Amino acid sequence: MVDPARAERRDAVAEMKRTIILDAARHIFEVEGLQGASMRAIAKAAGYTPGAIYAYFPNKEHIYAAALGESLDRLREATEDAAADRGPVERFIAAGLAFFDFYDTNPRDLDLGFYLFRGGIRPQGLSEELNTELNTKLLACLEPLRAAAIDHGTDPGRAQLLMADVLAHASGLLLLAHTKRLALFDLNARNLMDAHLHGLAATFE
Known part of the structure; x- marks a missing residue:
């Protein structure tokens, strides 16, 4: 025994x-x-x-996937915690900002999540199985956004588009801020993200 x-x-x-x-x-x-x-x-x-x-x-690809998977688990916890005990509109905005803030305050996780470690923005070397597993984790991080929109009465198809919009907008702002390109315009990335989320939430009505 x-x-x-x-x-x-x-x-x-x-x-x-x-x-x-x-x-x-x-x-x-x-x-x-x-x-x-x-x-x-x-x-x-x-x-x-x-x-x-x-x-x-078994190999370095599985190590990379494990590191990224743990990062995404922490991201999911952040977006879920931010969306807890709020109305649908507030949940949507809070979850979107939590997504942005996680990567904004954890630049190494941003590099890891967007495959910015020397080699370009694509999941090089990862198998289809690992990519599917990691993409599922990413969708779980964004699920509070989709759920908030649906709970407000938004059509599921539209809610899916809103979730994708937040991912795309946050990704663009984070990369521009991360590479210092946004400084060319003297703009604050988080303020822009907040304004965009409020604008999307207004379409719930």
Whole structure:
């Protein structure tokens, strides 16, 4: 029979090692990008042998997906918390701002989420299965927006368009702010996001 205390300690150690690996991988991805990273480099940064890394992840693509998946889990928590205990219009605006604020205040998550680590804006190297899993997580982060619009009486098709609009607008503003291009116009990205969300919410009526 397995000792529960020993099993708990074993699981805690495994989770700690997994966290160390993911933290090291984020650094390697930031420097080398997904294409340039290697399991050996990630293992060295984590202080483990490559064999120890393979015990947790089959390849670097799964490490990247795990890091991005955890980021999206935190994003979903932020949008859901922001939308809690509010009316539909307020929920829509709060969830949209929470989405924007998460990436605005966590630039490394922005790089990770938009595949900005050296190599362009596309999910290079990730399998269709991993892409589907991550896209499902992203949609879950945006679900409070769609649900708020529907709860206000918006047609589901229109609610879906509103959700996509928020994603597109936030993405554009974040990338412009992240690359300092928005400074050319002396504009504040969050203020623009807030105004856009209020404008979309006004179409609920």
